Amino acid sequence: NAGVMQNPRHLVRRRGQEARLRCSPMKGHSHVYWYRQLPEEGLKFMVYLQKENIIDESGMPKERFSAEFPKEGPSILRIQQVVRGDSAAYFCASSLASSTDTQYFGPGTRLTVL
Amino acid sequence: GQNIDQPTEMTATEGAIVQINCTYQTSGFNGLFWYQQHAGEAPTFLSYNVLDGLEEKGRFSSFLSRSKGYSYLLLKELQMKDSASYLCAVQTGANNLFFGTGTRLTVIP
Numbered sequence: 001n002a003g004v005m006q007n008p009r010h011l012v013r014r015r016g017q018e019a020r021l022r023c024s025p026m027k028g029h030s031h032v033y034w035y036r037q038l039p040e041e042g043l044k045f046m047v048y049l050q051k052e053n054i055i056d057e058s059g060m061p062k063e064r065f066s067a068e069f070p071k072e073g074p075s076i077l078r079i080q081q082v083v084r085g086d087s088a089a090y091f092c093a094s095s096l097a098s099s100t101d102t103q104y105f106g107p108g109t110r111l112t113v114l
Numbered sequence: 115g116q117n118i119d120q121p122t123e124m125t126a127t128e129g130a131i132v133q134i135n136c137t138y139q140t141s142g143f144n145g146l147f148w149y150q151q152h153a154g155e156a157p158t159f160l161s162y163n164v165l166d167g168l169e170e171k172g173r174f175s176s177f178l179s180r181s182k183g184y185s186y187l188l189l190k191e192l193q194m195k196d197s198a199s200y201l202c203a204v205q206t207g208a209n210n211l212f213f214g215t216g217t218r219l220t221v222i223p
Contacts, residue, residue, distance in 0.1 A: 004156075033210060042118075042201065043157070045210035056210065091156065100144050100205060105156040 002027065004094050004106035005074075012112045013082050021077040021109045025094030032075045033093045033103060034060075034067060043091060049075060079111075087113045116140045118214035120202050125220045126192055134187045134217045136202035144205040148176050148187045151199045151216065160187070160200075189219075197221045 005024040013019050025032050030051055035043040045059040049069040060067065064082075069075040079086055091108045095101035118138045126132040138146070145164035149157035163169055163178035163185060175188040187200055199216040206212050 035211075035213075040215075042213040042215040043203075043211070045212065048210055059210065102147070102159055102162060103211060104159060105149075107156045 004029075004092055004104055006090075006092050006106035006109050008109060009107060010110050010112070012114060014114050015083055016081050019079040019082050019086070019111055021079075021090050021092075021111070023075040023077070023092030023094075023106055025075070025092075026096075026104055029094035029096050029104075031095040031098070031101070032069050033095075034075075034077050035091045035093065037089045037091060037108075039088075046077075082111075082113045084113050087111055116206070116212055118202055118204060118212065120200075120214040120217045122215070123218045123220070125222060126189075128192055128194060128221055128223050130192050131188065131190050132192060132219065134189070134200050134202075134219065136185045136187070136214060138183050138185070138202070138204050138214075140204045140206050140212055142206040143180065146176075146178055146185050147203045147205065147211060148174075148185075149201040149203065151201055153198075157201055192221050194221050194223070 007022050032049045034046040037043045047060045047067045048056040064080045066078045089108045089110050092106045093103035095103045120136050147162050148160040151157040161176035168177045173190045178185045197220050199218045201216045202214040203211040
C-alpha cells in the first residue's frame with residue numbers, strides 16, 4: 001500500500017515565478033493537510049482539504065497561496081510570485097476518515113527560491 | 115496563545131533509555147501525537163495518546179497527563195538509528211496538528 005506521495009521532491013524557482021506542489025494521499029484517504037517547515041522550526045499547519053472542499057485554510061497566507069483537492073487527481077498547493085521567504089519544506093499529510101484520525105506524512109517538497 | 119515546549123537537543127548512549135518531555139498549552143485538545151523525523155525525510159507516526167496514562171509500543175512508550183498539559187516519549191534500548199528529531203504535536207479543537215519545534219536526539223556509541 002503506497003504511502004503519501006509528493007512531487008517534485010525538490011523544486012527551484014526564481015523570484016516571481018509560480019510553484020506547484022502535488023500530493024497524492026494514501027489509498028482510501030480523503031482528507032489532505034498541507035504543512036510548511038522552515039529551517040530549525042516546527043511544522044506549521046497551512047490548509048486542510050477534503051475532496052473538492054477547503055475545510056480550514058486558517059494557516060495559509062491570504063495572498064499568493066492557494067490549494068485545491070479536485071475530485072480526480074492529486075491535491076495541489078500553488079504559490080504565485082514566489083519570494084525568498086517561501087523557501088521551505090512543504091509536507092502533505094493524509095488521514096482516513098476524519099480530521100481526528102492519525103495523519104500520515106509524505107516525503108515533502110523542498111522549495112528553494114533564488 | 116498556543117505553545118508547545120520541548121528540549122531542543124538531547125544526547126544519549128547506545129543501549130540506554132531516554133525520556134523526551136513535552137509540555138503544551140493549546141486552545142483545544144483532541145489528542146497528542148509523537149512523530150519521528152530523520153533529517154530531510156517525512157515525519158513518521160510513533161504514538162497517539164488521548165487518555166491519561168502510558169501507551170507502550172515495543173521500544174517506544176508515550177505518557178500523557180491532560181491535567182498537567184504534559185507528555186513524554188520514552189525510548190528504550192537506544193540504537194544508532196534512533197538519532198532523529200522527535201516531534202510532539204497536539205490535535206487541537208480545529209482540524210490540524212499543532213507542532214512543537216522538535217527535539218533533536220543524538221545517540222552516541
